[in-house]
Amino acid sequence: MNARVGRGPLFLGVALALLLATARVGAVDPSLPWKTLSSPHFNLHFHPGEERLAPQILSLAERVHERLTAEFGWVPKEKTEIVLTDEMDLANGFSTPFPFNKMQLNLVPPHAIGVVDDFDDWYEMLLIHEYTHILHLDKVSGSPGAVRGVLGRNLFTFPSLFQPSWMHEGLATWYETDLDRGVGRGQSAVFAMMMRAEVMGGIKPFDQVSMGGLTVWPQGHVPYLYGVHFFQFLEERYGRARVKALLERYSANLVPYLFHSNFRRVLGKDTPQLWREFSEYLEGRYAPQLAAIRAQGVVQGERTTDHAYRTASPRAGDAGAVWYIRDDDLAHPALMRWTPGEGAVPVTRVHPFARIDYHPEAGILLSQPEVVDNYQFLFDLYRVDPDSGRVRRLTRGGRYSFGAWDPTGEHIAAVQVRSGQSRLLLLDAEGRERAVLREGRDGEILSKLDFAPDGRRIALSVWRGRWDLEVLDLDTGQLTKLTDDSAIEGDPQYTPDGRYLLFSSDHGGTYNLRRLELASGALETLTNVETGAFDPTMDAAGVLTYLGYGPTGYDLYRMNAPAPVAPLAAVKAPARLVPAAPVPEAEAAPMEARDYTPWPSLKPTSWFPVAVVTDELFEVGASIWGADALAGHRYTAALTVEANFGLLSPQLGYVYHDRLALTAGRRHVYDHTGDGVIKRIRQVDLAELALLFPRFSLDHTMALHLGVHGSWESEAHRESGVAPFEDTRDTVAGVAFTFDSTEHYPRAVSRGDGREIRVAAESSDAFDSDYSGEVYVGDWREFFSLGRHVLAVRAAQGWGTDRPRPFELGGAATGLEDLVLFRFNQRRYPLRGYPSGLAELTGRRFRLGSLEWRFPIREVERAFRRPPLGLHRLSGNLFVDAGATWEHGGEPEEYRRGVGLELMADTNLFYLMDLDLRLGLAHGLDDGGETQVYLTLGSEF
Numbered sequence: 001m002n003a004r005v006g007r008g009p010l011f012l013g014v015a016l017a018l019l020l021a022t023a024r025v026g027a028v029d030p031s032l033p034w035k036t037l038s039s040p041h042f043n044l045h046f047h048p049g050e051e052r053l054a055p056q057i058l059s060l061a062e063r064v065h066e067r068l069t070a071e072f073g074w075v076p077k078e079k080t081e082i083v084l085t086d087e088m089d090l091a092n093g094f095s096t097p098f099p100f101n102k103m104q105l106n107l108v109p110p111h112a113i114g115v116v117d118d119f120d121d122w123y124e125m126l127l128i129h130e131y132t133h134i135l136h137l138d139k140v141s142g143s144p145g146a147v148r149g150v151l152g153r154n155l156f157t158f159p160s161l162f163q164p165s166w167m168h169e170g171l172a173t174w175y176e177t178d179l180d181r182g183v184g185r186g187q188s189a190v191f192a193m194m195m196r197a198e199v200m201g202g203i204k205p206f207d208q209v210s211m212g213g214l215t216v217w218p219q220g221h222v223p224y225l226y227g228v229h230f231f232q233f234l235e236e237r238y239g240r241a242r243v244k245a246l247l248e249r250y251s252a253n254l255v256p257y258l259f260h261s262n263f264r265r266v267l268g269k270d271t272p273q274l275w276r277e278f279s280e281y282l283e284g285r286y287a288p289q290l291a292a293i294r295a296q297g298v299v300q301g302e303r304t305t306d307h308a309y310r311t312a313s314p315r316a317g318d319a320g321a322v323w324y325i326r327d328d329d330l331a332h333p334a335l336m337r338w339t340p341g342e343g344a345v346p347v348t349r350v351h352p353f354a355r356i357d358y359h360p361e362a363g364i365l366l367s368q369p370e371v372v373d374n375y376q377f378l379f380d381l382y383r384v385d386p387d388s389g390r391v392r393r394l395t396r397g398g399r400y401s402f403g404a405w406d407p408t409g410e411h412i413a414a415v416q417v418r419s420g421q422s423r424l425l426l427l428d429a430e431g432r433e434r435a436v437l438r439e440g441r442d443g444e445i446l447s448k449l450d451f452a453p454d455g456r457r458i459a460l461s462v463w464r465g466r467w468d469l470e471v472l473d474l475d476t477g478q479l480t481k482l483t484d485d486s487a488i489e490g491d492p493q494y495t496p497d498g499r500y501l502l503f504s505s506d507h508g509g510t511y512n513l514r515r516l517e518l519a520s521g522a523l524e525t526l527t528n529v530e531t532g533a534f535d536p537t538m539d540a541a542g543v544l545t546y547l548g549y550g551p552t553g554y555d556l557y558r559m560n561a562p563a564p565v566a567p568l569a570a571v572k573a574p575a576r577l578v579p580a581a582p583v584p585e586a587e588a589a590p591m592e593a594r595d596y597t598p599w600p601s602l603k604p605t606s607w608f609p610v611a612v613v614t615d616e617l618f619e620v621g622a623s624i625w626g627a628d629a630l631a632g633h634r635y636t637a638a639l640t641v642e643a644n645f646g647l648l649s650p651q652l653g654y655v656y657h658d659r660l661a662l663t664a665g666r667r668h669v670y671d672h673t674g675d676g677v678i679k680r681i682r683q684v685d686l687a688e689l690a691l692l693f694p695r696f697s698l699d700h701t702m703a704l705h706l707g708v709h710g711s712w713e714s715e716a717h718r719e720s721g722v723a724p725f726e727d728t729r730d731t732v733a734g735v736a737f738t739f740d741s742t743e744h745y746p747r748a749v750s751r752g753d754g755r756e757i758r759v760a761a762e763s764s765d766a767f768d769s770d771y772s773g774e775v776y777v778g779d780w781r782e783f784f785s786l787g788r789h790v791l792a793v794r795a796a797q798g799w800g801t802d803r804p805r806p807f808e809l810g811g812a813a814t815g816l817e818d819l820v821l822f823r824f825n826q827r828r829y830p831l832r833g834y835p836s837g838l839a840e841l842t843g844r845r846f847r848l849g850s851l852e853w854r855f856p857i858r859e860v861e862r863a864f865r866r867p868p869l870g871l872h873r874l875s876g877n878l879f880v881d882a883g884a885t886w887e888h889g890g891e892p893e894e895y896r897r898g899v900g901l902e903l904m905a906d907t908n909l910f911y912l913m914d915l916d917l918r919l920g921l922a923h924g925l926d927d928g929g930e931t932q933v934y935l936t937l938g939s940e941f
Helices: 009-022 053-072 122-138 142-151 165-176 189-201 219-238 238-252 259-267 273-295
Strands: 003-007 035-038 042-046 080-085 093-096 102-106 312-316 322-326 334-339 343-349 355-359 363-372 376-384 391-392 400-405 411-418 423-430 433-439 445-452 457-463 465-474 477-480 489-494 500-505 513-515 524-525 532-536 543-550 555-562 609-615 620-625 633-642 647-656 658-674 678-696 701-718 730-740 755-761 774-784 789-800 808-809 845-863 869-886 896-909 912-925 931-937
Touching: 035 053, 042 053, 053 080, 053 122, 093 122, 102 122, 122 165, 122 658, 165 219, 189 219, 189 273, 189 543, 219 238, 238 259, 259 273, 312 355, 312 532, 312 543, 322 343, 322 355, 322 411, 355 400, 363 400, 400 445, 411 445, 423 445, 445 489, 445 500, 457 489, 465 489, 489 532, 500 532, 513 532, 620 647, 808 845, 808 869, 845 896, 869 912
Parallel strands: 042 080, 080 102
Antiparallel strands: 003 658, 035 042, 093 102, 312 322, 322 334, 334 343, 355 363, 363 376, 376 391, 376 400, 400 411, 411 423, 423 433, 445 457, 457 465, 465 477, 489 500, 500 513, 513 524, 532 543, 543 555, 609 620, 620 633, 633 647, 647 658, 658 678, 678 701, 701 730, 730 755, 755 774, 774 789, 789 845, 845 869, 869 896, 896 912, 912 931
């Protein structure tokens, strides 16, 4: 007899797995007493510490709404939810239209010299960018608008969602840019630098730029960089009205991914022709800049490292040594030491975004982020011993974004940001607060800093409407401007003799190194580079080291006794900053906050029809899903009915603040003969409740899991003459511990550098069950990064007492195992080269081992225009498996071995989702073995 399983459970399993897999996205601390403020078009949710900023940002959001809805000709039907959070020390935000329009905004402002350094009101620019996403994606007309009127906020009723990310991010960056005010990335010197480097290295083709998750440099900046330039190109060549017409037409697309035909209809050009024109535009815009720089004579140092990507934070040491951060997406970020004779040597692992300062006696002062109390991502201070590499944490939750040693090495000056407000503190060498040197005022941002050699002054990069350099006199407590012009100045560093202050600035539109003679106030330029020069540091011998930018990212450059290229006169800043419009009295009035409640946002906003039609079955139903504004409650549900037999199949999945997961559902198994006649229908009811107690950090994640799992199988229908089916009950209660320190670096073939451990104990005696006894499982996976190769080892064993549900070995992993946090009652394990269900590979005890060598084949980074499918890279995997099951005793009688080869493809689906696929060929070497060909999701076992 054959069996066909109803489709309902597939929806539940995939939907719940996605809920669990994306649990950390936008997660906020549920223990905080959240409040809500409302305005005509927004609900703003905030936590303690944000009372002062919340009303201001809500009023600002209304002004942004008024401006952008006029631009788009579109007003969302429902209010947009805004979540204001001060739990992350990175300037950022995100937007989503599902299940409703929502923006999450981080309060921490940017620091000087970065991709978002050019602004005159950070919160306004952030709101403009994120609300552009909301309006762009929410806008709908024509047939998709009619479908949304029936199905609600269904995925397929958002036509603009089906565009490459460069169109989404490019449009938002285009709107954030104001050429008259000199704000936004579209006119910044950093983006100009990046695009000059792209012209130098070759403009990326359309099919590469359109991929999501690019790993080639400039990586995550590609959608913003190419996107904003493309919309500027459209505006200059075709006019702003054509841009709006393009958006208008796309919002009426019922069929996804029609941006090629939309280009033809609105602009009269197909995509290849338009991209050639765009590439010529970029060449015409940036090639003259390069020519002008070259005509003046390129002055730069000698490149001394070849890591590229995000090499950062150089600091001069003793005897010509330079300390810096390597972060190249091939290995864990590391603190490095470079010396003229030895080159670059790793000292210790650090976290992404790490920054350092050096003192010959005190050692390395490290500022880096870490997860605090599971929900917060905050910068803290650490000390690193230069000789041993030992790292010692000084603060916890201190939020010290930048730190600098005083000349004695006994004190630290550190910049702290809380609730959007900056402070400059004096700490002792152990990180204990000793004094407040500067309380930041409203609208004042304190950033990178350095002590003068005399220890009585601190130079800082300070924002008050624009970035300037200032010096704090520790005797008087007074801040004095060192620069006062329209350029962005940052990265201040004193020379060892204290005569000069080195810094980087974008005078003339290019970031170069400058020096300020403190006695005379004379400003001089030290470099004339084609792209950009940053973060200068000078040793006692007068050798200057800095970060230079190129087509593949940042690296260290060195100059011996640099001479000035040209004087740089201080230029008074023009009146480029436009004062914010006054807030109307009604908006300026005090707003009354109420306690946050999830119920208003929890109602489902869409439904999706489900149908399964075969010769024997006619199953129809609907599914819904939803979440509250803080994403603490997430659920998915479905109900289908089989019309011929009247069988209901309900499904439910629920996750609470990533700590509790509930699944429950029913499926039906249809037994039929070869002629298609259904003889029996078995009803399978499934339920699982799991509690999670995690501890997150950037180096590893560990968690304790408690759960119960139940499966009940019974007959729902049986034809006459068919033997009855015995009802079964399978229930377990379990406890598990998981630990994972592995990392998947974007440019590596797979995850590596660490281990994943799963240990579980389960009992079938806690509830009424057909099985009895306990089951203990240990599963250890170890990964070793060998350059671009990875060696993966797995050892697993399960031990059952009495009569538990037996273990089964065979087949390949499906990939869904890696989507969920933990699964109780797991009894099936892969053994490639053998079919599932062999009696010889079924038993109450099992042992499994695997050895894999994963190696790169080709970096591709290309996408097809039709279908919207991209390929990041191809890699291979040679493996050997061995496994056995048995019933009694401590050892199996024999093992069964399998060998094989897998082709692994890192793909990008629909320009949005990265998906790992494996095409495998496995052969079993022992009794029961077979040759298998399989295609699975990329399970990392």
